[in-house]
Every structure is written in structure tokens, then in C-alpha cells.
Amino acid sequence: MAGIRAQQKEKTRRALIQAALNQLCPESSFSSLSLREVSREAGIAPTSFYRHFQNMDELGLTLVDEGGLALRQLLRQSRQRIAKGGSIIEISVHTFMDYVTHNKNIFRLMLQEQAGTTKDFRLAIAREIDHFKQELTDYLKAERNIPAELARAQSDAIVRVVFSAGADSLDLQAEDRARLTAQTILQVRMVARGANSMLPPNLSEPNVS
Amino acid sequence: MAGIRAQQKEKTRRALIQAALNQLCPESSFSSLSLREVSREAGIAPTSFYRHFQNMDELGLTLVDEGGLALRQLLRQSRQRIAKGGSIIEISVHTFMDYVTHNKNIFRLMLQEQAGTTKDFRLAIAREIDHFKQELTDYLKAERNIPAELARAQSDAIVRVVFSAGADSLDLQAEDRARLTAQTILQVRMVARGANSMLPPNLSEPNVS
DNA sequence: AAATTCAGCGTACACTTGTTAGCTGAAATG
DNA sequence: CATTTCAGCTAACAAGTGTACGCTGAATTT
Known part of the structure; x- marks a missing residue:
């Protein structure tokens, strides 16, 4: 019931969130972030992003x-x-x-x-x-x-x-x-x-x- | 001394400014405007933009x-x-x-x-x-x-x-x-x-x- | 053990972007 | 009138974007 799979999914979800947060600095706003950059920093393929957010x-x-x-x-x-x-x-x-x-x-x-x-x-x-x-x-x-x-x-x-x-x-x-x-x-x-x-x-x- | 040329230049400069202003609406911020879009709305080629702003x-x-x-x-x-x-x-x-x-x-x-x-x-x-x-x-x-x-x-x-x-x-x-x-x-x-x-x-x- | 689910991947496509290089023709200068 | 200046143009490029499609293999369910 631990759900190895769901557990892993949550982990990369957090990775995405953290990646986005890391890229938010005085020099780049959220709206200037790209799906690809965030995915890259999170260590997943751009297309996998859609498994977590629309x-x-x-x-x-x-x-x-x-x-x-x-x-x-x-x-x-x-x-x-x-x-x-x-x-x-x-x-x-x-x-x-x-x-x-x-x-x-x-x-x-x-x-x-x-x-x-x-x-x-x-x-x-x-x-x-x-x-x-x-x-x-x-x-x-x-x-x-x-x-x-x-x-x-x-x-x-x-x-x-x-x-x-x-x-x-x-x-x-x-x-x-x-x-x-x-x-x-x-x-x-x-x-x-x-x-x-x-x-x-x-x-x-x-x-x- | 009227300066037909400078006069025309000023005119398209205003056109650029106005174009940018027109595209600023609740749905698009200035930082999301592109040089090309603004130039297009102002009616000049993208490369001509540089004659007016860096x-x-x-x-x-x-x-x-x-x-x-x-x-x-x-x-x-x-x-x-x-x-x-x-x-x-x-x-x-x-x-x-x-x-x-x-x-x-x-x-x-x-x-x-x-x-x-x-x-x-x-x-x-x-x-x-x-x-x-x-x-x-x-x-x-x-x-x-x-x-x-x-x-x-x-x-x-x-x-x-x-x-x-x-x-x-x-x-x-x-x-x-x-x-x-x-x-x-x-x-x-x-x-x-x-x-x-x-x-x-x-x-x-x-x-x- | 067999069947199903599904997170993550690679490939590919159609766009848009900023910017360089070089041409043109009318206005300005001499 | 001859020369120079320069606003605006076309063509082209490399780089980046979001997203559709279909595959894989391990986790899950039956």
C-alpha cells in the first residue's frame, strides 16, 4: 500500500516544483520560465512534464x-x-x-x-x-x-x-x-x-x- | 529646416511607442511583447526597429x-x-x-x-x-x-x-x-x-x- | 502468471524569436 | 549637380519554444 509508483511520482512532482522555485530569481520571472527549462532542471524529458501539470x-x-x-x-x-x-x-x-x-x-x-x-x-x-x-x-x-x-x-x-x-x-x-x-x-x-x-x-x- | 526626414523618423518612433502601448492589455505584459510583434503593429520591418531603439x-x-x-x-x-x-x-x-x-x-x-x-x-x-x-x-x-x-x-x-x-x-x-x-x-x-x-x-x- | 496501467522517453513538427548583412532610394549636404 | 547619409527593406540564420505521437518497461491489478 506504500505505492512505490505513486511515491516516485510525487517525488518528481516535488522536483518540478523545486526546479521552478530555483529558477525564480531577481533576473527571471515565473512567466519567463519555459516548460523545457524547468523539466531539464528537474531531470525529466519535456514531454514528461505533462504527466504532472497540464x-x-x-x-x-x-x-x-x-x-x-x-x-x-x-x-x-x-x-x-x-x-x-x-x-x-x-x-x-x-x-x-x-x-x-x-x-x-x-x-x-x-x-x-x-x-x-x-x-x-x-x-x-x-x-x-x-x-x-x-x-x-x-x-x-x-x-x-x-x-x-x-x-x-x-x-x-x-x-x-x-x-x-x-x-x-x-x-x-x-x-x-x-x-x-x-x-x-x-x-x-x-x-x-x-x-x-x-x-x-x-x-x-x-x-x- | 523643417527636416522632412527627421520628421518622418519621429513619426514612426511614435508609431512604435503607440504600438507597444496598444499591445499592453490585461492579457499581455510588456516583457512578453516581442520586438517583431511591436514592429509589425507599427508597420515597419523588424530590423528597422533598431533604427529607433537598441x-x-x-x-x-x-x-x-x-x-x-x-x-x-x-x-x-x-x-x-x-x-x-x-x-x-x-x-x-x-x-x-x-x-x-x-x-x-x-x-x-x-x-x-x-x-x-x-x-x-x-x-x-x-x-x-x-x-x-x-x-x-x-x-x-x-x-x-x-x-x-x-x-x-x-x-x-x-x-x-x-x-x-x-x-x-x-x-x-x-x-x-x-x-x-x-x-x-x-x-x-x-x-x-x-x-x-x-x-x-x-x-x-x-x-x- | 497474464493483463493492464502509466511515468518517462525519443523523435519530430511547426512556430516564433532576436539579430546580422547587405541593398535601395529619397532626403540632406556640399 | 554630385556626394553622402540613413530609414527602411528583404533574406537568412541559429536558437529556443510548446506539444503530438507512439514506444518501453516496471509497478500494479486481476
């Missing part, structure tokens, strides 16, 4: 799904750390930046295909970002008693700032990245404070940071 | 420069409208959104190549965004008496939010775009208020909107 897009969507999942898991873990005390803003931003730093290729892929050419990609990535946004909105409503519409606008703004900063961080060295992270935290606090100041006064809380 | 990248950089220039001019005009009274935030965001709506292809190009594969592109686009950011920073320092570092962080956040919203607006119909624009204005006000609340109290002004 085309390159399907491979790409797999990468997006896996990358998004990993990010969501990380943020879930970080929320547990918050329960034990600590600033939600600070920890979340750091978690996000760490993810970007250690998954540059996947994050770059997401950035590129977010504005890219294939509708399925754009939708898949929009969905990932929406998850992020939705969880933040829920948090703001539940833990901070912020009314729905304001919470939506606030988390939308925060996600925009953080993702955009993540994009810029790709090209930075550790030191500059730390500076950028610090600035991002400050900016998220701006948004939070600004949003708070728009609450009906009886709802507002003393401090958000 | 390669496609050079054409692309021209597009970025022209697009960025147009945007900056628009914003300069809108700042004059502000001098006559009106909310700087509201007018600027509307101006920006209008630009995006009427120059979708160029804006899409900028989004794509911002995270793209060619360093020159990334730098050129970063420079355009920096202009935007710098002018906003100067405004905040001069007109609002906000200290340098805070002004930088604030305008950085605002630019991130606005550009990101502009990206999302590309796919929307007029009605949804209006909603997004309204939300963006709200978000920019959040940032402005939040930043204001971080001022040393003797500097703070009563109202930013």
Missing part, C-alpha cells in the same frame, strides 16, 4: 497556493505568541517580514503575477491577500470593538502598507531591512491611531500600540 | 519616463487647484485615480515592471514613485510643519496605500472604483491623523482633512 500555469498556481498556506500558518502561530502578551502590530509585521526574507522567490512570484497576465493567477493571489485582510478585520472587530466598515478600511490600509513594504524589502540588506521594518511598524501604528480617532468617542480605547 | 527595454524605459512625467504634471496642476482651496488629500487621490483610469496600460506596465526582471526598469519606476513621495514629504514639512522623519514615514505610507489602491482599481467598473477611491481617501486621512497624533503636542494642528 501547463506551466498550473505549476505556478501550485506555488502560489503553497506559499500562501505557509504564510497563513506562520501568522497563525504568531497570533498565539500575541495571546501570551506582546504588541500585535510589532509581532505581525516582524512575522511577515521574516516570511518574505526566507521565501523571497515565492513572494516575488506573487508580486509579479499579482499584476500579471493570467487571470487565474491574479485571482489566486487576491484570495491569499484577502485571507490576510479578513483575519485582521475579524481581529479588529472582535478584540478592539471597531465597527465593521471602519475595521475593513483599516485592515485594508494596513495590508497595503505591509505588502508594499515587503516588496521593497526584497532588495535590501539586513540592516536596511530592519530600518524598513521599524518604519512599517510606525506606519501601521499611524493607521491604527488614525482609525481609532474616527471612532464614536464612547467606543475609543486609550491605546492601540 | 532593444525592447529601451522602448519600455521610454514608456515609463513618459508615463511618469504625465503623472507628475497632473499632480502639479492639481496642487494649483488646492491653492485655491479644497482638501489636498481628496483632490490628490482623485487626480491619481483619474490618471490610472485613463492610462491603464502605462500604469499596468509600471506595476508589472516594478517587481519585474530588469534592474533598469525597477530603478526607473522606483525613481518615479520617489518623486511622488518626495513632493508629498516637502509639502508636509513646509505647509504642515511636520518634522522631517515623521513626514517621510507618513508620505511613504500614503504613497503605498494610494499606489496599491490604484493597482486594484484597474479591474473595476466606475461604480466600484468610486467606492475604492472613497475608501482610499478615508485611509489617507487615517494616516494623516495618526501621524498628527504623534507630533509633540505644541506642534499639532487642529484638523488635517
Whole structure:
């Protein structure tokens, strides 16, 4: 029942995924990868590629799904750390930046295909970002008693700032990245404070940071 | 002195630029355009392309420069409208959104190549965004008496939010775009208020909107 | 043990691509 | 008017692409 065959198939499937990931660097985007190159790096014939994916897009969507999942898991873990005390803003931003730093290729892929050419990609990535946004909105409503519409606008703004900063961080060295992270935290606090100041006064809380 | 020859050359140069612009749609990115396709649409032989640009990248950089220039001019005009009274935030965001709506292809190009594969592109686009950011920073320092570092962080956040919203607006119909624009204005006000609340109290002004 | 499945292979085809080399004829220059 | 310049052309090339077809042999099923 181990399935020697299925096992081997899964192995070369991973090889394809890994090959694609390896070829994603600042100098070549996913959409510029060719089926043949990826197959070559994975060590199989070009035609065998089709045993695993219908085309390159399907491979790409797999990468997006896996990358998004990993990010969501990380943020879930970080929320547990918050329960034990600590600033939600600070920890979340750091978690996000760490993810970007250690998954540059996947994050770059997401950035590129977010504005890219294939509708399925754009939708898949929009969905990932929406998850992020939705969880933040829920948090703001539940833990901070912020009314729905304001919470939506606030988390939308925060996600925009953080993702955009993540994009810029790709090209930075550790030191500059730390500076950028610090600035991002400050900016998220701006948004939070600004949003708070728009609450009906009886709802507002003393401090958000 | 009219220069019949130079005149004709300029004309086909514009034809090339226009051809490239025409082929930029949601379904095909600039980096996927081929020199041959563009030349074909412009009505010249592929080899004649080289009489005008060294390669496609050079054409692309021209597009970025022209697009960025147009945007900056628009914003300069809108700042004059502000001098006559009106909310700087509201007018600027509307101006920006209008630009995006009427120059979708160029804006899409900028989004794509911002995270793209060619360093020159990334730098050129970063420079355009920096202009935007710098002018906003100067405004905040001069007109609002906000200290340098805070002004930088604030305008950085605002630019991130606005550009990101502009990206999302590309796919929307007029009605949804209006909603997004309204939300963006709200978000920019959040940032402005939040930043204001971080001022040393003797500097703070009563109202930013 | 026989029959079936199927991941991976080699061959082949029709395209598209960027770029070189050299020609042409009208515009510009003297 | 003679000469030079040069935008645009045709032809040709080597290189790369996605994909259809049919074969093989080991793993699986019957």
C-alpha cells in the first residue's frame, strides 16, 4: 500500500516544483520560465512534464497556493505568541517580514503575477491577500470593538502598507531591512491611531500600540 | 529646416511607442511583447526597429519616463487647484485615480515592471514613485510643519496605500472604483491623523482633512 | 502468471524569436 | 549637380519554444 509508483511520482512532482522555485530569481520571472527549462532542471524529458501539470500555469498556481498556506500558518502561530502578551502590530509585521526574507522567490512570484497576465493567477493571489485582510478585520472587530466598515478600511490600509513594504524589502540588506521594518511598524501604528480617532468617542480605547 | 526626414523618423518612433502601448492589455505584459510583434503593429520591418531603439527595454524605459512625467504634471496642476482651496488629500487621490483610469496600460506596465526582471526598469519606476513621495514629504514639512522623519514615514505610507489602491482599481467598473477611491481617501486621512497624533503636542494642528 | 496501467522517453513538427548583412532610394549636404 | 547619409527593406540564420505521437518497461491489478 506504500505505492512505490505513486511515491516516485510525487517525488518528481516535488522536483518540478523545486526546479521552478530555483529558477525564480531577481533576473527571471515565473512567466519567463519555459516548460523545457524547468523539466531539464528537474531531470525529466519535456514531454514528461505533462504527466504532472497540464501547463506551466498550473505549476505556478501550485506555488502560489503553497506559499500562501505557509504564510497563513506562520501568522497563525504568531497570533498565539500575541495571546501570551506582546504588541500585535510589532509581532505581525516582524512575522511577515521574516516570511518574505526566507521565501523571497515565492513572494516575488506573487508580486509579479499579482499584476500579471493570467487571470487565474491574479485571482489566486487576491484570495491569499484577502485571507490576510479578513483575519485582521475579524481581529479588529472582535478584540478592539471597531465597527465593521471602519475595521475593513483599516485592515485594508494596513495590508497595503505591509505588502508594499515587503516588496521593497526584497532588495535590501539586513540592516536596511530592519530600518524598513521599524518604519512599517510606525506606519501601521499611524493607521491604527488614525482609525481609532474616527471612532464614536464612547467606543475609543486609550491605546492601540 | 523643417527636416522632412527627421520628421518622418519621429513619426514612426511614435508609431512604435503607440504600438507597444496598444499591445499592453490585461492579457499581455510588456516583457512578453516581442520586438517583431511591436514592429509589425507599427508597420515597419523588424530590423528597422533598431533604427529607433537598441532593444525592447529601451522602448519600455521610454514608456515609463513618459508615463511618469504625465503623472507628475497632473499632480502639479492639481496642487494649483488646492491653492485655491479644497482638501489636498481628496483632490490628490482623485487626480491619481483619474490618471490610472485613463492610462491603464502605462500604469499596468509600471506595476508589472516594478517587481519585474530588469534592474533598469525597477530603478526607473522606483525613481518615479520617489518623486511622488518626495513632493508629498516637502509639502508636509513646509505647509504642515511636520518634522522631517515623521513626514517621510507618513508620505511613504500614503504613497503605498494610494499606489496599491490604484493597482486594484484597474479591474473595476466606475461604480466600484468610486467606492475604492472613497475608501482610499478615508485611509489617507487615517494616516494623516495618526501621524498628527504623534507630533509633540505644541506642534499639532487642529484638523488635517 | 497474464493483463493492464502509466511515468518517462525519443523523435519530430511547426512556430516564433532576436539579430546580422547587405541593398535601395529619397532626403540632406556640399 | 554630385556626394553622402540613413530609414527602411528583404533574406537568412541559429536558437529556443510548446506539444503530438507512439514506444518501453516496471509497478500494479486481476
